[in-house]
Amino acid sequence: MFGRILSFIYGVVDYIIFLGSFLYAIAFVGDFWVPKTINAGSEAEIFWQGLLVNAGLLGLFAFQHSVMARDGFKKWWTKIIPKPIERSTYVLLSSLILILLFWQWRTMPEVIWSVESGVWQVVLFGFFGLGWGLVFLSTFMINHFDLFGLRQVYLHLKGKEITPIEFKEPGFYKYVRHPLMLGFIIAFWATPYMTLGHLVFSIATTGYIFVGIWFEERDLIRYHGEKYKEYRERVRMLIPFPKENLGD
Numbered sequence: 001m002f003g004r005i006l007s008f009i010y011g012v013v014d015y016i017i018f019l020g021s022f023l024y025a026i027a028f029v030g031d032f033w034v035p036k037t038i039n040a041g042s043e044a045e046i047f048w049q050g051l052l053v054n055a056g057l058l059g060l061f062a063f064q065h066s067v068m069a070r071d072g073f074k075k076w077w078t079k080i081i082p083k084p085i086e087r088s089t090y091v092l093l094s095s096l097i098l099i100l101l102f103w104q105w106r107t108m109p110e111v112i113w114s115v116e117s118g119v120w121q122v123v124l125f126g127f128f129g130l131g132w133g134l135v136f137l138s139t140f141m142i143n144h145f146d147l148f149g150l151r152q153v154y155l156h157l158k159g160k161e162i163t164p165i166e167f168k169e170p171g172f173y174k175y176v177r178h179p180l181m182l183g184f185i186i187a188f189w190a191t192p193y194m195t196l197g198h199l200v201f202s203i204a205t206t207g208y209i210f211v212g213i214w215f216e217e218r219d220l221i222r223y224h225g226e227k228y229k230e231y232r233e234r235v236r237m238l239i240p241f242p243k244e245n246l247g248d
């Protein structure tokens, strides 16, 4: 019982760290409210140095996120750490790498575009908010508490078996297969003030999202077989229009 309570506390603490880093990410990318943002903080003296540091930070996040989410890694990893805290540990490491990124990010202030019109600024901020809203709501449509490890430590606390999440098509998932990723793409690109640093961030994260989707769908087909294949035939990856309307 003691171990179960400890696992639960570990899961809750990880979730709080995740929530803090997620909220910070909104302000970091949006370039408001917090002292260190994508455009505010330390600038590398040599351009290539800054680019290398930023690429390294983004690469580290992508590497951790991709490797630790794979089945083969999980099988090996759960011989070392207990299964109920596997997801929480994944979430914790992701959050810590994000915090490292916020802290060590080098600004690259060269302006790529700057929207002066007040109306367009509001429109772009609206899309920025819409993107984050899409991310947040999509997590609840799949299973917010499973994605961030709380469900697993709760079931363990109650002495119940940890069952996998079934394939489903709730809410936004009826229109696109990856609404959460679509939300990130919108939030990362919708800005009235695009600097070179922000552009590097947006290009790298968008590229990584496509790689992540490829890996995720490979796993989803393995778990859910024909059901997911049929879903993929019928529903688009990211563009929320019925397939037949765009004729592919």
Ligand SMILES: C[S@@+](CC[C@H](N)C(=O)[O-])C[C@H]1O[C@@H](n2cnc3c(N)ncnc32)[C@H](O)[C@@H]1O
Pocket: 138, 142, 147, 165, 166, 167, 168, 169, 173, 177, 178, 179, 180, 181, 182, 216, 220
């Ligand atoms: C961070 S969520 C992202 C989901 C999706 N890629 C998106 O952008 O909305 C990743 C988890 O969602 C699960 N997942 C993705 N689509 C699903 C679906 N239609 N039904 C159930 N689980 C799904 C994957 O197996 C994975 O564990």
